[in-house]
Amino acid sequence: MVSSQELGILHITVRVMAVLLTLSPSLCETPPEDFLYQTKSQCYYRNGSADIRFLYRCIYNQEEFAYFDSDTGYFIPKTELGRLQADTWNSQPDLLEDARAQVERVCKHNYEIFTPYTIDKKSPPHVKIVNTRAVSLEYENILTCYVDSFFPFMITVTWLKNGVEETEQVTSTELLQDGDWTYQIHVMLETTIQHGDSFTCRVEHSSLETPISVHWEPDTSESARNLMLTGIVGFVLGSIFIVVGLTIYLRSKKAGTRFPVPQNEGLMS
Ligand SMILES: *[C@@H]1O[C@H](CO)[C@@H](O)[C@H](O)[C@H]1NC(C)=O
Numbered sequence: 639m640v641s642s643q644e645l646g647i648l649h650i651t652v653r654v655m656a657v658l659l660t661l662s663p664s665l666c667e668t669p670p671e672d673f674l675y676q677t678k679s680q681c682y683y684r685n686g687s688a689d690i691r692f693l694y695r696c697i698y699n700q701e702e703f704a705y706f707d708s709d710t711g712y713f714i715p716k717t718e719l720g721r722l723q724a725d726t727w728n729s730q731p732d733l734l735e736d737a738r739a740q741v742e743r744v745c746k747h748n749y750e751i752f753t754p755y756t757i758d759k760k761s762p763p764h765v766k767i768v769n770t771r772a773v774s775l776e777y778e779n780i781l782t783c784y785v786d787s788f789f790p791f792m793i794t795v796t797w798l799k800n801g802v803e804e805t806e807q808v809t810s811t812e813l814l815q816d817g818d819w820t821y822q823i824h825v826m827l828e829t830t831i832q833h834g835d836s837f838t839c840r841v842e843h844s845s846l847e848t849p850i851s852v853h854w855e856p857d858t859s860e861s862a863r864n865l866m867l868t869g870i871v872g873f874v875l876g877s878i879f880i881v882v883g884l885t886i887y888l889r890s891k892k893a894g895t896r897f898p899v900p901q902n903e904g905l906m907s
Pocket of ligand 1: 685686688
């Protein structure tokens with residue numbers, strides 16, 4: 639995220655190159671060695687862009703030997719090599735001035751550019767509850783609160799049973815990355831559901847003005863199942879009556895054609 643500035647450390651790189659060049663004729667005989675020089679620029683935003691710490695880490699063969707710390711305004715050695723190097727850099731006013739300016743030039747600048755896409759980015763969570771039968775014998779059900787598509791990742795998910803917060807039988811997955819900056823988490827409540835119980839999954843997130851509360855009651859699903867059962871039974875019974883009725887009707891019609899007995903006449907006489 640932060641573009642690294644070379645801070646005039648080119649001369650050490652040149653020195654490494656020189657070593658490499660002098661070694662190159664003997665490279666055929668001895669196994670090649672690595673001369674790896676790396677730098678890492680870090681901006682720490684301790685209070686937005688009002689309080690920034692800039693670190694510039696200098697690493698040789700994977701060992702950090704010195705770093706610049708904007709809190710002190712100087713290079714600080716970490717190894718013997720680093721001490722010599724830091725002394726050299728700290729004795730160069732131009733170099734120090736350049737390093738000290740990075741807080742404004744790199745960190746603050748980047749903060750302003752990236753804030754809309756990072757710090758200010760908000761994506762509200764979607765919440766749904768799914769009930770599954772538990773395998774364990776102690777509790778019959780597992781209610782899972784699926785919370786997804788939220789950013790940033792800080793979130794509070796709470797299970798309430800009959801308005802009372804549940805903590806004992808609540809477990810949670812790790813925070814899962816959706817791969818599009820957003821996150822999801824599944825929070826499970828192991829419970830035994832009785833008639834009249836009500837459950838709430840409450841989600842608090844910085845993208846929301848008020849928490850999202852999703853309710854779940856066994857009644858609604860049970861009565862829906864009962865309604866469906868009633869419908870099926872009614873349909874089956876109805877079908878049986880139609881079939882039986884039709885059979886009787888057709889039989890009596892057949893019988894009627896064989897032995898025509900005009901019923902109306904009987905009524906008239
Ligand atoms: C953070 O910075 C703001 C100015 O942007 C300042 O008003 C506030 O006091 C600072 N907070 C802390 C804890 O230093």
